[in-house]
Amino acid sequence: MTAERVLVTGASGFVGSAVVRELLGRGHRARVLYHARKPLFGEGVEAVQGDVTDASTLAAAVEGCSAIVHAVQFPSSPVEQPRKGLTFERVDLGGVRNLLPHAQRAGVTRFIYVSGLGLSERSPLPSHRAKALAERAIRESGLRFTFIKPSVVAGEGSRPVRTLASLIRKAPVIPLIGDGSSKVQPVYVGDVARLIVDALESPGAADRAVEIGGPEVMTMKELMLRIAALMGVHKLALPGPLPLIMLAAALVQWLPNPPISPDAVRFLTTDADADNAALFEIFPSFRLMPVDEALRRSIA
Numbered sequence: 001m002t003a004e005r006v007l008v009t010g011a012s013g014f015v016g017s018a019v020v021r022e023l024l025g026r027g028h029r030a031r032v033l034y035h036a037r038k039p040l041f042g043e044g045v046e047a048v049q050g051d052v053t054d055a056s057t058l059a060a061a062v063e064g065c066s067a068i069v070h071a072v073q074f075p076s077s078p079v080e081q082p083r084k085g086l087t088f089e090r091v092d093l094g095g096v097r098n099l100l101p102h103a104q105r106a107g108v109t110r111f112i113y114v115s116g117l118g119l120s121e122r123s124p125l126p127s128h129r130a131k132a133l134a135e136r137a138i139r140e141s142g143l144r145f146t147f148i149k150p151s152v153v154a155g156e157g158s159r160p161v162r163t164l165a166s167l168i169r170k171a172p173v174i175p176l177i178g179d180g181s182s183k184v185q186p187v188y189v190g191d192v193a194r195l196i197v198d199a200l201e202s203p204g205a206a207d208r209a210v211e212i213g214g215p216e217v218m219t220m221k222e223l224m225l226r227i228a229a230l231m232g233v234h235k236l237a238l239p240g241p242l243p244l245i246m247l248a249a250a251l252v253q254w255l256p257n258p259p260i261s262p263d264a265v266r267f268l269t270t271d272a273d274a275d276n277a278a279l280f281e282i283f284p285s286f287r288l289m290p291v292d293e294a295l296r297r298s299i300a
Contacts, residue, residue, distance in 0.1 A: 005029045006200065007065040009052055009095070010072035012039040014157050015114055015150075018193035019069050020045060026197060033061045052095030053085065055102075062102040067110040067200055070099065078127055078267040079258055088130035096134040100141045110206070111138055112196055115147045117211060117272050125266055135209075144206045146199040148192065151213035151274045152223075154294040155189035161227065161298035168228045174237040177245055177265060180221030183273040185213025188289035188297070195279065195286070204282045213274030216291045220268075230295055242269070 006023055010016035011032035017039070023030045024044050031046045032039055038047050050057035052072050062068070072095050074086040081087075096113065103111060119132035138145045154161050168174055195212055199205035218226070221237055228235060246262050253261040279286055 005031055005046075005065045005067075007031045007033060007061055007068045009033045009068070009070050009099070010114075011041075012037070013071060013073055014155075014159065015073070015153060015189060015192055016069075016071035017041075017157075018155075018189045019071060019196050022190075022193040022197045026201075028197075031061065031065060033058075052098055053090055055098035058098060058102045062099070062106045062108065065106060065108060067112065068099065068103055068108055069112045069114070069196055069200070070096065071114040071196075073114075076257070078264045079253075079261045080126065080263065081258070088126045092127070093130040093134045093137075096137055100137060100143070103143060104141060109144060110200060111141070111143045111145045112200055113138055113145060113147050114192075114196070115149050115209075117149050117151060117274060118270065119149075125270065126263055127267055128270075146205045146207075147209040148196050148199065149209060149211045149274065150192050151185035151187050151211075151272045153189050153192055154186045154214075154291075154298045156297050156300070158189065158298040161186070161295060164224060165227055165231060165299045168224060168231065168233055168235070172235070174224050174228055174235050176221055176224065176237055176239045178242040178269050179239045180219055180224065180237065182220050182269045183217055183271040184220060184223055185217045185273045186223065186291050186294055187212055187214040187274070188294035191286075191288055195283070198283055198286070202282065208278060208282065210278045210282065211274040211276060212279050213272075213276060214291045214294060215288045217273045218291075226292070227295055227299065230292065231299060 006028055008016055008020050011020050020030050020041055033050050034047055035051050048061040050061045074091045076086055116131045119128045121132045123129045249260045249262045249265050252258050
């Protein structure tokens with residue numbers, strides 16, 4: 001499928017901006033939805049102001065688009081800030097529910113949703129619960145869809161990896177959340193963007209969920225040590241007592257801009273390894289960037 005015009009939500013974000021660049025590189029026209037500050041992408045990009053949490057602002061953004069790439073993520077994710085309206089229920093689930101009626105009326109033929117791994121509508125994690133419900137809403141909408149489900153996304157501007165790198169650089173030891181045994185599979189942001197546009201163009205990706213992780217599965221401890229090695233930092237990695245970390249998170253979550261929350265701790269200690277089987281079934285020649293290179297680009 002070649003879309004005449006693709007709406008990208010979350011276009012000023014890490015993944016969304018990479019998607020816009022990929023679309024332009026393949027000759028697509030992109031329309032980007034922005035909330036506060038107008039993003040600058042140059043020729044071939046139309047910017048429309050709106051907010052996925054306000055359904056009344058979305059009609060003009062969707063009109064005339066044949067596809068939507070929904071890549072919205074609130075700035076403090078995975079730390080919710082309910083007093084500012086930054087919650088997974090409001091932004092992730094609410095944003096999808098607000099977009100779908102406009103997409104149906106506008107005749108959108110494909111809805112690409114940047115979702116997540118290990119989702120369940122009964123999950124104790126608000127992120128996993130909201131995204132699972134959002135997926136159900138998309139399935140029930142009647143629109144053709146693809147769910148793109150990445151592991152930890154690395155690359156130029158990766159806030160999660162840069163946060164880890166800053167922590168490694170400044171702390172006297174490499175601090176782990178718990179024992180650091182949760183699994184991750186860092187994947188390059190350009191690979192995620194390429195998959196999204198591949199899925200947009202491929203009939204074989206319609207009505208499918210496609211997970212994507214990098215070529216290596218590792219524990220969080222191994223990831224921290226790998227980042228440290230790439231930075232030339234040699235420190236001891238020490239586990240942090242999870243009950244104490246949860247207690248501290250419970251206290252600081254009430255700050256105006258909390259760095260962590262109990263749910264964010266649970267999110268960070270949940271496995272995020274991907275099954276690339278569907279990826280290589282649909283796109284047999286797809287190639288993934290080596291993890292070290294993706295991490296180098298994150299911390300450069």
